[in-house]
Amino acid sequence: MKRPRIKIKPDRFDYIIESITIIGLIVLFVLCIIYYGRLPDSIPTHFDLQGNPNSYGSKGSIWFLPILGAILYVGLTILSNYPHTFNYPVNITSENAARMYKKGIMILRLLKLIIIGLFLYINFKTIEIGLGISENISTINLPVILAAFFGFAIFSIIWMKR
Numbered sequence: 001m002k003r004p005r006i007k008i009k010p011d012r013f014d015y016i017i018e019s020i021t022i023i024g025l026i027v028l029f030v031l032c033i034i035y036y037g038r039l040p041d042s043i044p045t046h047f048d049l050q051g052n053p054n055s056y057g058s059k060g061s062i063w064f065l066p067i068l069g070a071i072l073y074v075g076l077t078i079l080s081n082y083p084h085t086f087n088y089p090v091n092i093t094s095e096n097a098a099r100m101y102k103k104g105i106m107i108l109r110l111l112k113l114i115i116i117g118l119f120l121y122i123n124f125k126t127i128e129i130g131l132g133i134s135e136n137i138s139t140i141n142l143p144v145i146l147a148a149f150f151g152f153a154i155f156s157i158i159w160m161k162r
Contacts, residue, residue, distance in 0.1 A: 003084040004097045008105055017109045024116040025073055028066045028123060035127045036062060043130035051137035053129060062126065065119040073112055080108045089160050100160070107156045114152060118145060 010018070036059065044053030045061050083101035084092075092100055121141070128134040 003092045004094050005084050006098050006101055008083065008098065008101050014106070014109060017106075017113055021073065021109070021113045021116050024113070024120050025066070025069055028069055028116065028120050031120075031123060031127060032062050032066055035131070039127065039130045044126055047137050049142065051142065053136065059130070062123065062130075065123050069116050069119045072115055076108050076112050080105045089157060103160055107160075110152065114148060 039059040039062065041059055042056045043059050043062060044055070045057040045064075046053070046055035048054045083104045084097075086101075086104045088100055088104065090096070090100065122137075125134065125137045129136065
């Protein structure tokens with residue numbers, strides 16, 4: 001059975017989430033622009049489970065997360081225009097299509113926000129460590145980040161089934 005194709009119009013909350021995400025992406029690039037010249041030639045590029053840097057690379061690697069974030073943002077934004085192609089935990093009918101598509105698009109918006117927020121945090125801590133302001137990423141943040149991702153996944157499934 002073919003799913004209905006419905007244009008979902010964003011509401012105020014959609015615009016707020018999208019704006020916060022775009023601002024986060026801009027800040028991600030601005031941080032790199034501001035601090036690139038101050039960074040040493042070698043900066044952390046990977047961290048162990050305790051938050052200690054365990055791999056280093058050139059300071060040019062500071063651009064990896066902003067560029068990846070921009071690519072993911074654009075890709076997920078384009079994908080959100082095709083909610084009829086998403087996998088849903090319920091059968092899509094003409095009666096529930098608009099509601100389910102709205103939820104699917106909102107989940108993508110929130111996912112973009114979480115990803116950009118995570119990238120912003122990682123880049124900020126990488127800059128701090130590179131400048132000698134900090135020695136590692138706090139170990140409490142790993143469980144919080146994992147809980148956020150798993151919690152978001154569980155929330156999304158439960159929300160979709162309602």
